[in-house]
Amino acid sequence: MIETNPIVEFLLEESILEIQDVERLLSQSQQTGKSLISIIRTEDILSGDQLTKLIAMDNCIEFINLSSDMIDQMAVRLVPAEMARRYNLIPVKIEKNVLFVAMSSPLNLSVRDAIAAKTGYKIVPLAATEEAVAQAISLHFNLEAVTKQDIVQMRLKQSSDMKVRVKKSISDTVAATPTVRLVDSIITGGINARASDIHIEPQLPDMRVRYRVDGILVEALEIPASAQSEIISHIKILADMDISEKRLPQDGHICFTHQNKEYDLRIASLPATSGEKIVIRILDNTSAFTSLRKIAPDKNDFNKFKALVENPYGIILLTGPTGSGKTTTLYSLLQEINSPDRNIVTVEDPVEYRLDGVTQVQVKSDIGLTFASCLRNILRQDPDVILIGEIRDSETAEIAISAAQTGHLVLSTLHTNDAAGAISRLVNLGIPPFQVASALLGAVAQRLVRAICPKCKTTYPMSEKEKTFFGSDTNEQGLDILHKGQGCEFCRNTGHTGRVGIYEILTVSQGIREMIVEERSSDEIRACAVEQGMKTLKMQGISKALSGATTLKELYRVVDMREN
Ligand SMILES: [Zn+2]
Secondary structure, eight states, X not given: OTTTOHHHHHHHHTTOSOHHHHHHHHHHHHHHOOOHHHHHHHHTOSOHHHHHHHHHHHTTOOBOOXXXXXXXXXXXXXXXXXXXXXXXXXXXXXXXXXXXXXXXXXXXXXXXXXXHHHHOSEEEEEEOOHHHHHHHHIIIIIHHHHHHHHHHHHHHHHHTTOOOOHHHHHHHTTSOOHHHHHHHHHHHHHHHTTEEEEEEEOOSSEEEEEEEETTEEEEEEEEEGGGXXXXXXXXXXXXXXXXXXXXXXXXXXXXXXXXXXXXXXXXXXXXXXXXXXXXXXXXXXXGOOXXXXXXXXXXXXXXXXXXXXXXXXXXXXXXXXXXSSHHHHHHHHHHHHOOTTSOEEEEXXXXXXXXXXXXXXXXXXXXXXXXXXXXXXXXXXXXXXXXXXXXXXXXXXXXXXXXXXXXXXXXXXXXXXXXXXXXXXXXXXXXXXXXXXXXXXXXXXXXXXEEEOTTSEEEXXXXXXXXXXXXXXXXXXXXXXXXXXXXOTTTTTSSEEEEEEEEEEEEOOHHHHHHHHTTOOHHHHHHXXXXXXXXXHHHHHHHHHHTTSSOHHHHHHHSOTTOO
């Protein structure tokens, strides 16, 4: 009897009750004729979440670990915020004529009927914890509630066919107009959501606001297109940008204070067919100086970085796609060697953080101040260390390599997939292989993966498939377990907070130097580096997953797991 009852299995599997307690409940159920669930309910044995799970299971309703990236914005729009809040539910997805709705009380038939009547869809309930649903509601509806009044006002304006006059809105900016309040809540909303960027994208019929949180874009808000130009103009005014210039991309900067904390906002405008797109990068001034120890907590990685950067001259290259944290790593490396007796100069586009004791030069291509011309000027000022934001062209590559060969330590970034690729990229930019071989100290490929939220981190046994994938690799204890975040208030139910770097650090040895001169392929060079102890991105990723820093799913999203 005990083995066949799914409720009993659940209680035992989740280690909620001991077998003797279960037996006691079962005999109680037989004696009183009450169902097991109603006894559990009256005895108050389970937490709300466990009870939701149990009831869902007992009624053949799927239980989901709701996270914000599961939620389809089209589906959310079908249900008014008020209804979602009152019944603690949120639509998750639409499939043909079926709407899947996450609910904390999935058995409530009258609510299911009410949504069906409201939306015209057949409703399939999904069970989720009360907290998870409430979190999802606050992420998807709250910002809208804050700004609802202003948006309503804008929609009214739109219908009254009022022309937007930019000049007028400038003089009005002092007073808190709907536009001013809305821009303010877009920015504070982004900061509260821990976003790294805010994307404000013009499109019809509504302009879209999205936040990039831990590397993923999340829908935040829709604003009537009629308000678009006012909002964009207001941001451009704050950022000291030319509001009349709408055809060319521009950069600007806003100092923003929120809850006694200062933020550096980098504004970039980009002309698109439907209007100007604005991207706001949020830089938290206090957390800009991340130490190398913090970004490379693994001792092996740290020592390799440290050994590279302690060379008196030569070039170190960081590679990886945009958003892989190259700039942060570059700055941490600089911090590591920053001392008053060293003349450190950077050439950047844009200058992202201010560093004490470092001369930072901003590239201004429009007035002829390119990476190459800045570098030529800098070299006359006797620097010891030069940071070049990015090597994009052969001219910059040539100057960088010759500086590295003439007694300077040069740090820069390149766009290549792996560390060995940096070598062939330099050769493709016209640098003779023997020069690459003599100047290059090392190349580092890096990626950022989302870390597992420490507050809701749990373990689970590896599936057979996962066991095969990891093969002989196991974690320190030799156990076949993996980690994941269940989702909690702290991580907005994503199961992730913050990010961790994965580094493929190729140190140029004598052997590799010879291979570069012999123009051997990237694959051969990589294989040799691995033989000499280099850990590839894939290998590093696997050990991060096994140690519980991130999930396998996250690795597949960010790292090319096919290589080697
Ligand atoms: Zn969490």
